[in-house]
Amino acid sequence: MTYAASFRVWRGDVTGGDLQDFTVDVNEGEVVLDVIHRLQATQAGDLAVRWNCKAGKCGSCSAEINGRPRLMCMTRMSTFGEGDTVTVTPLRTFPVIRDLVTDVSYNYDKAAQIPAFNPRPREADGSHRMQQVDVERSQEFRKCIECFLCQDTCHVIRDHEGNKGAFAGPRYLIRLAELDMHPLDVTDRRDAAQDDFGLGYCNITKCCSEVCPEGIHLTDNGIIPLKERVVDRRFDPLTWLGSKIGRRPKD
Amino acid sequence: MTTTAPRGTGAVTPGRGDGGPAPRRAAIRARHLRTDRWWLQPLITVVVLLSFVVYSSFRAFQNAYYFAEPYISPFYSPCITTGCEGDTFPEFFTGPSFISPAIYILVIPLGLRATCYYYRKAYYRSFWLSPPACAVGEPHKRYTGESRPPLLIQNLHRYALYGALLFNVILTYDAILGFRDETGEWGHMGVGTLVLLANAALLWLYSLSCHSCRHIVGGRLNHFSKHPLRYKAWTQVSKLNASHAKFAWLSLFSVAIADAYVFLLATGTITDFRFF
């Protein structure tokens, strides 16, 4: 059951670092995070790694495993051969703090810039009435555990640091979509999506959807519908005309 | 407004549009550390799409062998000039003879596919390598995506869809004409009829599963419960939409196959098998 696996883990900080080789025991049913913890407890006490729930619910232990952005707690060792070397590196898109821990404050900065939820007033009985079919689309995006793997894999910022100012990344584009589809919200964020959060930078290559550990269809259900909503407002003369002559009530 | 108190790190450093290694990131020199065959998918896409482009260009410019009574190649339908072979559509004008009638109508199907959300993914990845695969570095120094012209034009996808839906009607009409024989008598069906029918069906599936279509039928609404019919339509289109990529490829093949079949008939290489 137990075997000795070869691991290569990036260790270092902002001043530099490299991939270090380790040989470490792996038991049946373990995930990559278990092995990283074993390294910490037995070979590298100060190996920095971020984690919390170890059940794929909090989105803390994001890293790149064999070059692919993944949650360490949801990557089973059984997906690798016993002879394979498993390479674990920090998220590339963000500044490194130490070892596998990166500075993800870019994401928190973007979150703070999004115009906040703004509900219509409650009904006379003090409740908000919404039908299940009306909440389901936004609920899908609210499954997001903010692991930032989509932000990490998105080439717009992964390969172009300079775009970080203009582009909010897939996580926050679906946050905008969530708010735009929210049955209670009354703020129109479509102009902001295009002008302030860089919706146009997305070329829908769908890597965000591929890496999402929650299986959220970021592109098909979030970003593309948001693009279409922006088209309604900005690029489609017919819908523009419709809204001007009152044929297209805001629904 | 602060959400994280001042901590001296984590601020974004905008304006470094050089594509080079970013400041303070982990120093990993390799462009990627993927161990799988990530290059296979873009490679297949390039080969298939290029083959289609070469074949369809050859056929579109060939200006011949696109009609074999009662079938017309989808590349040439609707055929709208007086120079058209066969009689399938009103002939609107006479163009210079060196221009194939396929050229006039090319803009609609080409426009639909070029601005299609799925094909955009496919060609941005495989031709423009932006990115070649997930978590594999792209070679460009600068990237602005679809945020400025000319790619801003991708936002007109829905107009290409409107045109394509019209063309689908015409191609369906062409397929129905396949139930007439060479003399124009109804009550005929050959393999060609099936080929054209299948092509029309796949084109419908491709256009109706389109993301713009999904938006137009209901996606733009925020309260589905107030619009039960549109919600139902949206649900159906959403189901199709899940297979949009599949329909994109199948309909591409079916167009090429339908054309090739007509070509083979028109050149006399094969004869149409008749069921009745």
Add this chain to the structure above:
Amino acid sequence: MELERHEYDVVVVGAGGAGLRAAIEAHENGARTAVVCKSLLGKAHTVMAEGGIAAAMANLYPEDNWRVHFRDTMRGGKMLNHWRMAQLHAQEAPDRVRELEDWGALFDRTADGLISQRDFGGHRYARLAHVGDRTGLELIRTLQQRTVALGIDVYMECTVTRLLTDDDGVTGAFGYWRESGRFVAWQAPSVVLATGGIGKSYKVTSNSWEYTGDGHSLALQAGATLVNMEFVQFHPTGMVWPPSVRGILVTESVRGDGGVLKNSAGNRFMFDYIPDFFRKETAETEDEADRWYDDKKNNRRPPELLPRDEVARAINSEVKAGRGTPHGGVFLDIASRRSAEYIRKRLPSMYHQFKELAEVDITAEAMEVGPTCHYVMGGVEVDPDTEAARVPGLFAAGEVAGGMHGSNRLGGNSLSDLLVFGRRAGLAAAEHALKRIDRIALPDEALADAARAALAPFDREGGENPYAVQHDLQQTMHDLVGIIRTAPEMEQALERIAALKERVANLSVEGHRQYNPGWHLALDLPHMLVVSECIARAALERQESRGGHTRDDFPATDAEWARTNLVCSRAPDGSVALTRQPLPQMPGELAEIFEEVS
């Protein structure tokens, strides 16, 4: 000494549901507010809550109201709850849930468009507002987004190591940035502890690494008291296989939505474990239990939905009697009782969790489950209306506070607890701060002393590795102060804890201060030890079985103990002192409730 200093009116330690709710309330009452949390914002353990928020909103059952909820809560806690907390909780929970909707939360809906509510163990009516089985995530995200919208300062990945006090009460807090290891001090007349629980002292737990009991320990050090520490809830259903996921929670909603527990012989053994206390309201036959899901008026609840302590003990007994599964659990079967589509819709994250981590398809086969350390009922002793601890300016809300849940917490009452008492703590903290703001200072010696203590593990060389000590502590608590307890074992545990304390005093850590998990653990260990000692001492003292405290040597409940709380405090010599304290007397009009509803 290099030190970053900040000034606030209210500092909230912890960014889970209670902490964020407290911060929002303090901010809205005009206090300059900061939140300090060990993890990134939005990662707190609250995200792990699955089932829902208990609130008598009566959206599905008009018969439901706060009195029924109050009664359920008190009975679930075996009447040891602080009656006033249980009352406030039941009365205010519905409003706390409704206001989440104003902040963007999207709960599942009823056909009328109201918030849907689901069944849960110990609750008379379907009462848990929920979003699939990820309600905690919805709660934390909603509060997080509200916190951000209000512009409240959040110190992420920052650990508080000490509370600072003067003769008049709290003056602030001292801590370090995990990222850089640099020190930071907040001067504030009010500190709200919302640090969660203690589960990391146990080997098999559903809790994350953050649950090291720091809030309990900080309060004790500052002079506050802890109540009910002997009561630790073992959730009946944690995963048992594979070993690396052992303890991860399997939500009670599986049972609420129709799942049943079976032993290796295929029997629904819970029918054999119905205690007299709950016999009147529990189904006697499988048929009646199965009918209850659709007709609650004419049938009684299935025994699988007894309070958690009962179910956990029953599972423990079945396994001990040799009727367990190959991996030492029992079977939790929903596959044979509900359609695959229903299961995937109602329990999406359970489906995902078993598929990904155990390669089990819960729509086709039974899960293997067993008890896992889940929640500590005990915590800082607080005033029910203001959540004020015995130290002026110190407040506590959520799991770190004690009294609300008595000897056993009902599922769903935790999230509502966070909201109700988080808000009250934030309000009271803001009011306290405005009275005391100009009269506090942080003396340099106290800061220097806190810094010296934090750096001590670096000064020692050749000492032991903190991971080994943590491992031994977890094993000790698991083996000796676990779900079933005896006096000799707990005495042994106390001896081992004393030995572990000495080992902790001699730890050394490698590396430097920047993001060094070994150092962080070395600083967490003293908290874990003192909390473990409180648990063991109180558990040894309470010679009866009640709720989350089961004594093999005293298996029955005891009338005298029913009127007694155990309170831990810090003795002058630094050890844990234990005193008995009479339970607060419930007023007559509330006592009547236990007669009127059955």
